[in-house]
Amino acid sequence: xxxxxxxxxxxxxxxxxxxxxxxxxxxxxxxxxxxxxxxxxxxxxxxxxxxxxxxxxxxxxxxxxxxxxxxxxxxxxxxxxxxxxxxxxxxxxxxxxxxxxxxxxxxxxxxxxxxxxxxxxxxxxxxxxxxxxxxxxxxxxxxxxxxxxxxxxxxxxxxxxxxxxxxxxxxxxxxxxxxxxxxxxxxxxxxxxxxxxxxxxxxxxxxxxxxxxxxxxxxxxxxxxxxxxxxxxxxxxxxxxxxxxxxxxxxxxxxxxxxxxxxxxxxxxxxxxxxxxxxxxxxxxxxxxx
Amino acid sequence: xxxxxxxxxxxxxxxxxxxxxxxxxxxxxxxxxxxxxxxxxxxxxxxxxxxxxxxxxxxxxxxxxxxxxxxxxxxxxxxxxxxxxxxxxxxxxxxxxxxxxxxxxxxxxxxxxxxxxxxxxxxxxxxxxxxxxxxxxxxxxxxxxxxxxxxxxxxxxxxxxxxxxxxxxxxxxxxxxxxxxxxxxxxxxxxxxxxxxxxxxxxxxxxxxxxxxxxxxxxxxxxxxxxxxxxxxxxxxxxxxxxxxxxxxxxxxxxxxxxxxxxxxxxxxxxxxxxxxxxxxxxxxxxxxxxxxxxxxxxxxxx
Ligand SMILES: Cc1cc2nc3c(=O)[nH]c(=O)nc-3n(C[C@H](O)[C@H](O)[C@H](O)COP(=O)(O)OP(=O)(O)OC[C@H]3O[C@@H](n4cnc5c(N)ncnc54)[C@H](O)[C@@H]3O)c2cc1C
Ligand code: SF4
Ligand code: SF4
Ligand code: SF4
Ligand code: SF4
Numbered sequence: 001x002x003x004x005x006x007x008x009x010x011x012x013x014x015x016x017x018x019x020x021x022x023x024x025x026x027x028x029x030x031x032x033x034x035x036x037x038x039x040x041x042x043x044x045x046x047x048x049x050x051x052x053x054x055x056x057x058x059x060x061x062x063x064x065x066x067x068x069x070x071x072x073x074x075x076x077x078x079x080x081x082x083x084x085x086x087x088x089x090x091x092x093x094x095x096x097x098x099x100x101x102x103x104x105x106x107x108x109x110x111x112x113x114x115x116x117x118x119x120x121x122x123x124x125x126x127x128x129x130x131x132x133x134x135x136x137x138x139x140x141x142x143x144x145x146x147x148x149x150x151x152x153x154x155x156x157x158x159x160x161x162x163x164x165x166x167x168x169x170x171x172x173x174x175x176x177x178x179x180x181x182x183x184x185x186x187x188x189x190x191x192x193x194x195x196x197x198x199x200x201x202x203x204x205x206x207x208x209x210x211x212x213x214x215x216x217x218x219x220x221x222x223x224x225x226x227x228x229x230x231x232x233x234x235x236x237x238x239x240x241x242x243x244x245x246x247x248x249x250x251x252x253x254x255x256x257x258x259x260x261x262x263x264x265x266x267x268x269x270x271x272x273x274x275x276x277x278x279x280x281x282x283x284x285x286x287x288x289x290x
Numbered sequence: 291x292x293x294x295x296x297x298x299x300x301x302x303x304x305x306x307x308x309x310x311x312x313x314x315x316x317x318x319x320x321x322x323x324x325x326x327x328x329x330x331x332x333x334x335x336x337x338x339x340x341x342x343x344x345x346x347x348x349x350x351x352x353x354x355x356x357x358x359x360x361x362x363x364x365x366x367x368x369x370x371x372x373x374x375x376x377x378x379x380x381x382x383x384x385x386x387x388x389x390x391x392x393x394x395x396x397x398x399x400x401x402x403x404x405x406x407x408x409x410x411x412x413x414x415x416x417x418x419x420x421x422x423x424x425x426x427x428x429x430x431x432x433x434x435x436x437x438x439x440x441x442x443x444x445x446x447x448x449x450x451x452x453x454x455x456x457x458x459x460x461x462x463x464x465x466x467x468x469x470x471x472x473x474x475x476x477x478x479x480x481x482x483x484x485x486x487x488x489x490x491x492x493x494x495x496x497x498x499x500x501x502x503x504x505x506x507x508x509x510x511x512x513x514x515x516x517x518x519x520x521x522x523x524x525x526x527x528x529x530x531x532x533x534x535x536x537x538x539x540x541x542x543x544x545x546x547x548x549x550x551x552x553x554x555x556x557x558x559x560x561x562x563x564x565x566x567x568x569x570x571x572x573x574x575x576x577x578x579x580x581x582x583x584x585x586x587x588x589x590x591x592x593x
Contacts, residue, residue: 060532060545079548081532105529111566111580112533117501119537119562121471122386124584138530139549191548193529193569204580225581226576274526286525288569290502 003260005203007222009228010253011243012214013236025075025163026211027219029241030131031152032098033207033231041062042231043128044111046099047089048072055156056148057141060085062093066183075133077162077169083109087119090126097128103135104199106210129231132174132202134210134220134256136164137221137262143189152179165211171264196288200260207232209252213256214249222254339391343392343485346479347380348426349416351409352436352452355401356469357427358383360398363472370593371476376481395482396420397475398461401429401436401452410458417476422482425461425507426475428468428560430454431515435468436559454511464506465511466561468539478503480590495583502571506561513561515552517570523549527569537566 004092014027020035021028030048037043050061050072058080063069068259089095099112107130114124139147148156152171161172168180204210206228213220221243223232235241246253276282348358359380362368370380376395380387390396396416403409418421428434433454441450455461464475478500485496515538522528530548537543542556543563550563564570576583 079530081535081545081548084532084535084545086533086536102531103529105568106531108572108577109531110534111577112568113536113566114574115477115499115577115580115583116566117471117473117477118465118469119467119539120566120567121473124473125588139550140530191528191530192526196527196530196569198574204577286521286527288358288527288572290505290571290573 001050004201004205004222004253005199005208005224007224010246011221011223012210012246012249013216013221013241013243014218016239016242020070020073021217023070023073025073025161027209027214027217027221028073029207029219029221030101030133030179030189030242031073032070033103033131033235034063034069036235036238037099037129037231038066038069040066040234040238041097042096043096043099045089045093045095046101046129047085048101048140049070049076056144056159056162062089062095064093064095073162074161076146077139077140077164083113085195086110086127086198087111087121087123090096090122096126098126099129099131100127101131101133102195102202102205103138104134104143104195104202104204106191106192106207107132107202108199109204129227130204130206132205132208134201134208134212135197136200137187137194139186139189139192140191143191146179147186147189150182154178161213169243195250195267196274197267198264200263201256210256211261213246215253220246220253241259300417308468334492335363343375344399344483345354345379345392346376346395346482347378347390347393347416347420348383349380349390349396349398349412350382351398351400351413351430351455352403353427353429355399357397357399357475360427360469360472361475367472367591368593371479373593374590376479377422381542390415390419392419394420394486394549395422395424395479397424397426398430398455399426401433403449403457404451404453404458406434406446413455413458421486423455423459424463424464424465424482427470428466428513428558428562430486431456431461431466431498431506432511432559432561433465434560437559444588456507456511461507463500463503464561464565465503465507468560468562470575476591477587480587485562496574499583500575502573505571506565512559513564514537514553514559515550515557515563517561517564518543518550518552518567521564522527522567523567529569531566531568533566534563537562 013033015021020031045062045064049058052059056076058076059084089098113120117124124194154171158173165172169186170180204226208222209219223229236243274285276284297581379393402413404577436452465505481496481499484492532545535543542553
């Protein structure tokens with residue numbers, strides 16, 4: 001299996017717009033791509049993880065303006081069921097060209113939905129731009145809350161940013177980095193379904209992006225499909241995105257590949273373990289992959 | 291050659307496909323190659339034009355005709371299918387044929403009323419006359435709304451026992467949901483065509499595509515929103531994507547704290563949520579080729 005998937009090009013990139021960068025998670029690639037695509041009619045709306053009723057609890061929303069996109073900037077390390085709006089987007093919102101951002105599993109769901117639109121009438125040909133974000137794991141909200149409030153001893157209302165990188169979960173407040181805990185502490189709070197996940201860099205997205213591989217403030221960007229390539233190149237041309245070669249960038253693709261390999265081989269082992277071959281007395285657990 | 295390799299050969303031509311690396315020659319990149327690739331269906335079509343269509347029938351059991359309307363909702367796409375790939379040899383609503391003929395594919399809509407002798411005969415005849423039986427829609431697959439029947443309806447108040455067709459005959463392929471979507475029906479028809487009329491590689495693609503829908507047929511005749519709990523969350527597989535909520539036709543599924551919450555009284559047992567879930571079944575071979583398969587479908591559906 002190719003852990004990084006097929007791609008046409010890979011870049012070190014960031015937004016060309018300071019306003020987007022001010023509150024973006026990394027290089028502001030997701031918000032910039034959608035803003036550019038909205039302005040130029042490549043999409044007529046985007047399904048993003050908007051703010052929810054509790055701090056850092058994401059709520060899927062359909063953004064049809066740049067202002068709404070701005071409200072969705074930044075990573076929320078909890079589950080945002082973005083696909084739940086994919087049919088609604090074509091109905092109440094009347095979108096014909098949908099943008100959607102999602103974790104690798106969500107992009108898999110989009111592609112399955114396009115090829116097997118069992119309950120997704122008229123959705124398949126309305127997906128105009130699917131942006132994937134790298135993802136090692138995700139946390140149910142109650143778990144995230146406990147990580148922040150208990151382990152990091154920080155009130156979640158005061159948090160201005162959360163980040164996972166270099167083996168640590170970091171919580172920022174207005175005063176800067178407030179608390180860091182090693183990921184070995186956070187593992188037990190991960191969503192169980194993440195442990196059977198076989199994709200790290202959203203191999204099925206039009207464009208996928210994440211922080212790993214490039215210096216702080218920049219993003220690593222894989223341009224994968226024809227639609228992704230066309231949109232990305234135009235966004236670069238129009239100045240919405242600044243893209244540079246990955247050659248010589250540290251830690252570079254090597255680290256991305258290392259993490260992808262680690263994640264996928266670990267989860268493949270776990271899937272094998274679930275088959276309970278070593279215990280004749282245990283029935284196997286279900287394996288979704290065929 | 292593994293299935294994946296076969297698919298690659300099929301979709302990208304036989305040149306080596308570079309994966310995970312940027313290709314030095316832009317012209318040889320996989321996606322470029324596959325756009326120029328001739329659609330795999332045009333070839334048999336040109337060689338043997340109309341004669342080699344498959345025969346398809348629509349068998350109407352106890353259903354509301356919503357499934358058939360959905361098939362028709364492919365609009366000009368339906369005409370393309372009938373023009374190039376399939377002859378509609380039986381369909382009480384659209385074709386003037388009174389008895390179930392021999393056919394390649396039977397699309398069966400509705401469940402079977404076991405209190406009605408005629409229905410019992412027809413479902414048996416369908417199985418005997420069709421090479422592939424497709425349960426079209428929630429009623430045929432899982433009983434769906436007919437599960438809730440207590441009898442007493444006009445003008446046959448004694449009719450109260452309704453079974454999904456799989457409880458009476460062997461079924462090959464399921465298309466769940468109420469109503470099933472026009473695009474899903476179209477894809478199954480095109481894949482059935484490839485399976486029966488294609489070359490080896492086309493058959494491999496069709497088999498890979500249809501396998502999960504065949505597995506659903508083999509898995510049983512009961513469906514409920516509860517499957518999301520019993521088969522996905524309880525099994526430690528849910529990723530919180532929300533596909534189930536999007537798929538449900540009656541909005542019985544909402545997402546709460548990143549997991550589906552099922553309003554069980556609203557659920558009509560159509561099976562859409564579970565079948566849509568990426569953690570019910572997921573094929574990297576098929577979904578990984580979404581771009582080429584999507585392009586292919588668009589190409590062959592051109593009038
Ligand atoms: C759970 C999770 C785990 C991640 N793990 C990694 C990792 O291991 N390595 C890595 O390099 N990158 C990881 N990322 C991605 C990274 O944190 C950034 O989201 C990504 O680099 C995009 O940043 P940006 O500045 O381009 O986007 P921005 O312009 O800041 O926009 C972020 C976009 O992400 C969307 N979003 C935010 N939270 C979620 C969510 N929970 N679910 C779906 N969409 C969401 C928002 O809607 C917004 O559109 C992870 C992201 C998430 C959500
Ligand atoms: S680890 Fe996999 S399953 Fe979990 S949220 Fe990320 S992409 Fe989805
Ligand atoms: S599945 Fe739905 S649309 Fe089809 S026959 Fe049953 S009730 Fe009608
Ligand atoms: S919850 Fe909805 S989609 Fe699932 S079986 Fe019930 S009605 Fe169908
Ligand atoms: S569709 Fe997504 S949210 Fe629903 S049960 Fe499956 S994995 Fe969970």
